[in-house]
């Protein structure tokens with residue numbers, strides 16, 4: 001069973017230590033997937049996800065269909081305008097259609113009619129999702145996606161409104177999302193037999209934005225395995241849990257222990273659950289990386305999953321100092337070589353912007369903020385992230401983590417997410 005999703009969307013400043021984990025990675029973004037006027041030709045493919053029982057089961061003709069559509073186009077995705085790539089012909093349409101899959105799985109909307117590359121996946125849509133259709137052919141249906149052209153397999157489009165969208169939503173409500181080995185940077189992961197879980201919001205007003213909530217630490221055996229700090233094999237540029245100059249770091253560190261003996265991983269998990277509930281209530285979908293004391297996903301796997309299945313990645317941590325110094329985010333170090341390394345180069349401003357928004361949200365709820373609100377840190381998470389991605393340190397070993405405090409922190413984080421996405 002596996003699921004994926006993808007989308008991409010936006011930054012800034014400084015340094016410190018702390019037990020961090022991050023590990024983002026991902027790949028090409030479709031940030032600006034579209035281009036110009038007239039006809040932006042982009043193709044999209046999607047494939048239904050499966051959430052069935054069997055290993056990797058997919059619903060309805062996924063492999064075959066994908067193969068067929070390979071013929072489609074040489075569209076250059078990635079923020080460029082389309083050049084001379086060929087695009088399939090579409091019969092013009094202008095009507096509302098609905099996503100429909102035989103098994104209730106979700107379907108991809110792509111920026112190009114090319115199923116061979118995961119980086120053109122704009123998002124995943126669940127059955128019942130209403131879309132404005134602008135064109136169709138046997139294989140692909142062109143739809144309006146956030147003002148741009150997106151492409152979805154015609155096989156999963158219906159003109160009839162579903163009667164039971166609610167039921168579909170419920171079915172989809174805890175879909176596992178596993179690491180797909182074909183995703184960019186997936187091969188750098190060493191621990192990836194576990195899976196994250198996708199939760200769909202049932203709020204009256206859904207935002208169609210997925211937040212990846214990553215409860216820091218909590219991978220048994222994670223500290224005895226090492227992964228590359230950077231996808232290009234270069235050494236870390238700052239210290240931290242792993243020293244500067246190291247080429248590899250522990251796949252997932254065990255985290256610190258609060259002064260009362262409670263492991264950090266337990267508190268990050270409690271925080272994640274509080275945050276999840278608030279996000280769902282606010283209309284966001286939530287991708288939960290970890291929901292128990294152990295998830296077999298290293299920092300690279302967590303990051304790649306977030307890259308492909310969410311719109312932003314927020315890793316929750318508490319720092320290893322004991323001064324109750326306040327919250328801050330781990331910003332992208334201002335080191336030229338680091339900021340020039342992909343995928344950091346294309347995404348660091350988004351990471352910092354997300355961090356700034358979260359700190360502003362926390363501050364607005366009365367949460368104590370450390371210093372300027374950030375500390376520059378070279379993290380595995382940051383080094384592999386292709387969606388806005390941040391490690392937020394919500395306090396340290398001496399900080400209170402009562403339910404009331406977690407509740408306040410959760411409100412602050414949601415406020416920060418709202419600010420970041422302009423909601």
Ligand SMILES: [Zn+2]
Pocket residue numbers: 019020021216217255256264316317318319
């Ligand atoms: Zn931590």
